[in-house]
Amino acid sequence: MALSAIEVGDLTKDFGGLRAVDRVSLRVAAGERRVLIGPNGAGKTTLFHCITGTLRTSAGRVSLFGRDVTHLPEHRRTALGMGRTFQTSNVFMDLSLLENLVLAIIGTDRRKWVMHRSVGTFEAVRAKAREGLELVALAHRANDAAKFLSYGERRQLELALALNSDPRVLFLDEPCAGLSPSERHSISRMIGELPRDITVLMIEHDMDVALRLADRVTVLHRGRAILEGTPTEVQTNPEVREVYFGHV
Ligand SMILES: Nc1ncnc2c1ncn2[C@@H]1O[C@H](COP(=O)(O)OP(=O)(O)OP(=O)(O)O)[C@@H](O)[C@H]1O
Ligand SMILES: [Mg+2]
Incomplete structure (x- = not known):
C-alpha cells in the first residue's frame, strides 16, 4: 500500500x-x-x-x-x-511582504541560514522569498507593508508563509x-x-x-x-x- x-x-x-x-x-x-x-x-x-x-x-x-x-x-x-495556515500572528504588519517571507525562511531553518550567514546566503534567502511570493501571485507587492494588503491578499501571504517551510x-x-x-x-x-x-x-x-x-x-x-x-x-x-x- x-x-x-x-x-x-x-x-x-x-x-x-x-x-x-x-x-x-x-x-x-x-x-x-x-x-x-x-x-x-x-x-x-x-x-x-x-x-x-x-x-x-x-x-x-x-x-x-x-x-x-x-x-x-x-x-x-x-x-x-507539517505546514499550516492561518496563523495570522506570523504576519508582521509593518514589514514588507518580502521581509515577512525572509524572516519566515530564516526562522524555519535557523541553523542553515544564520550560522553560515554571508552575502551570498542572504541573496539565496531573498530569492527563495521572492519565489514564494510569485507562487501566490503577490510578487508585484513584494515591497509593500503587509498592513496595506486586502483581506484576500493577506490570506495569499499566509499561504506563502505556510509553503515556505516546504x-x-x-x-x-x-x-x-x-x-x-x-x-x-x-x-x-x-x-x-x-x-x-x-x-x-x-x-x-x-x-x-x-x-x-x-x-x-x-x-x-x-x-x-x-x-x-x-x-x-x-x-x-x-x-x-x-x-x-x-x-x-
Ligand atoms: N475549545 C473548545 N471548548 C469547548 N467546546 C469547543 C471548543 N472548540 C470547539 N468546541 C465545540 O466542539 C464542537 C465542534 O466544533 P468545531 O469548531 O470543531 O466545528 P466545525 O466543524 O469546525 O464548525 P464550523 O464549520 O462552524 O467551523 C462544537 O460544538 C463547538 O462548540
Ligand atoms: Mg471550523
Missing part, C-alpha cells in the same frame, strides 16, 4: 461533557487532496487541531508519514513536514472564508496548482471549491465521519444531501 501522509485511528476529542470528535478514522495517501466538509459544529476544526497537535486528543491515534505523533507536541509535528502536508482551514468570488477563485486555483508532492487536507464550506479541488471528500456530522468518497459519490449520496445540504 502507498505511504499514508495522515492516518487517524478512532480519534476522539471531548470538551468536558461535549464529544466534538467521535471515533474518527481516516487515511490520506501521500499526494492526495482531501477535503473535509460538514455542517457548522460538526467537529472539523477540532479534528484538524488534534491532527496538527494544537489540541491533545482524548483517545485514539494520529500518524504522519507512518510515524506515530499522538503524543508529540505541535512543533515536533511541524519538524516532520511542507510535505498542508492543513488549510477554510482558506477561502470571507473572500470575494474573484479572490476565492485565485486562492483555490493556487491550491489546485500546488505540486503533487504536497499532501493537502483542507476544510472547505464552499461546495464548488471543495468538489473541484478534492480527490476524495470526508463528511463529518456530529463529530463522526459519516462518509468518505469521491466528490461525485459524496454529492449524490442521499444521507449527505440530508445532513449537509438540508434537503434530499
